[in-house]
Amino acid sequence: MNSGLLTLLQSFLRPQETDGILRVWAKELLVALLILTCFWLLAQAACWILNRWGRRLTTFTRSDLDDRILQRLIPHVSRLLTMLGLYLAMHSLPLNERLVVIFSGLLYVVLVAVFFNLVYHALDELIQWYIAGQRERSDALISRQMLPVAEKLALLLLMGTALIIILKHFNYDIFSVVTALGIGSLAIGLAAKDTLAHMISGFTLMLDRPFRIGDRIQLAGGQTGDVLDIGLRSTKIMTLSNQQLVIPNSELCNSMLTNLAAPDVRAKGRINIGVAYGSDVERVKRVLVDTALAVDDVLADPPPEAFFVAFGDSSLSMALFFWVESYEILFTTTDRINSLILRRFADNAIEIPFPTRTVIMEKGLD
Known part of the structure; x- marks a missing residue:
């Protein structure tokens, strides 16, 4: 408390009342510091336990997935607990109610961002581990095409969920936002239906895997060539006469073709x-x-x-x-x-x- 504020309080309050307010403020400030200190110590203890005992537990598993996830999550666990302590401590400070709402709202947004960042890193490590396993089973070429798409879809899903949670916290009408997004998506879908059809077909080719990059296929029209790339919109094929064919994915999904490399290259x-x-x-x-x-x-x-x-x-x-x-x-x-x-x-x-x-x-x- 500065001298000006004390003089102002003393001019309106009796000395006994001023001392009581100061004691209440000091008590609330002490509680806030105690909460922040406890959560900081809890964050340090959690990191120490995860580093010491978590790594020992992961040695009992044959897969390295848990080791990789644990290594990436430890820093985010520390940040999450520290931000949670700040958020709870903010509500114990003797501040104006409007200031508490503003600062606690900002801390809540940061807290949600830190939590979903933690979840995203865990999902990203899971995807990377899956791709590594597919590479050992010789399916890495098509899986590698799916990796950026899977990462972006996971990121968009997490961002949408985080946005809904934040809006719900500030008492915004979520249904109106979802309705607006749905109408906008419908308009975009009608305007770009052909492009979306090719993209959906691209997902189908990547998941169903009728052929892989490097396979030699024969199309319904009689053209034969090696698959160069499987994209979201089109597939590139190099013919035996060294000409590149670019075929929309929807046409490949709706036509009959022969994979000369399946079930083996004989x-x-x-x-x-x-x-x-x-x-x-x-x-x-x-x-x-x-x-x-x-x-x-x-x-x-x-x-x-x-x-x-x-x-x-x-x-x-x-x-x-x-x-x-x-x-x-x-x-x-x-x-x-x-x-x-x-x-x-x-x-x-x-x-x-x-x-x-x-x-x-x-x-x-x-």
Whole structure:
């Protein structure tokens, strides 16, 4: 209390009343300091317990998730308890009621922000841990695309919840705010329905995972290429002729496609060939299978197979099926097998006939 304030009090109050007010103020100030000190000590004790005993408890778990969350939350726990002490101490100070409302309101906003910041760090660490686990299961490429989206959604959800709690504390009508936001969202949705359809389809592709980045897919239109990127609005595909296709996600979700890399990257090749009528079919089958096995990139398990599939106009139609380790080498392996078949057929006197047509001309009658 300064001398001017004491003189003013003494001019209006009797000495006994002035001493009583001073004692009440001193008592309330002491209570506020005591509350603040207790919560500060509680914050220090909580940090010490978490650092000493919390880290020991986390060693009993196989996952490092609890260690990472604990490391990020300890500073925020200390801030949260300290701000809570300030908030409670403010109500014990002998200040004007209007000042108490203003300062306590500001401290309440800060307290809510600190609490939701703590929750956000825990969720962020949980997302990072999940992505690390997906990376070990070879799903990291698509999960990495979802990480920024998941973080932003979590942040928006927490910010909206914190805003509602703060408005409720200051006795604002939350329903009118929610209604206004709903009408605004409806207007935005109608204006950007195509963009939203692509974004929702992007979420569907990321969650359903019909293909991953790096997979080779064949579209309904016949185009084949490798997936370069899966975005929220579109997917980029590099074709075999080194051209980039940008396809809206909604079209990919509503069309049929073939993932050549699923369930694994092995690919099955087929070679159709015709041999002359009168050829020994079983001998031709053995030559085809032996020819395929002679090529290094052809897998022995599952083994190559040859079949007699049809009677052609001028040849017996044969089919050779074989497997390679990856779809990336299917084209070159087919070329090597075709070249070797020509030599093996020539060595074994197996004829590949040309289409022939016999024309019979009759002499006209006079």
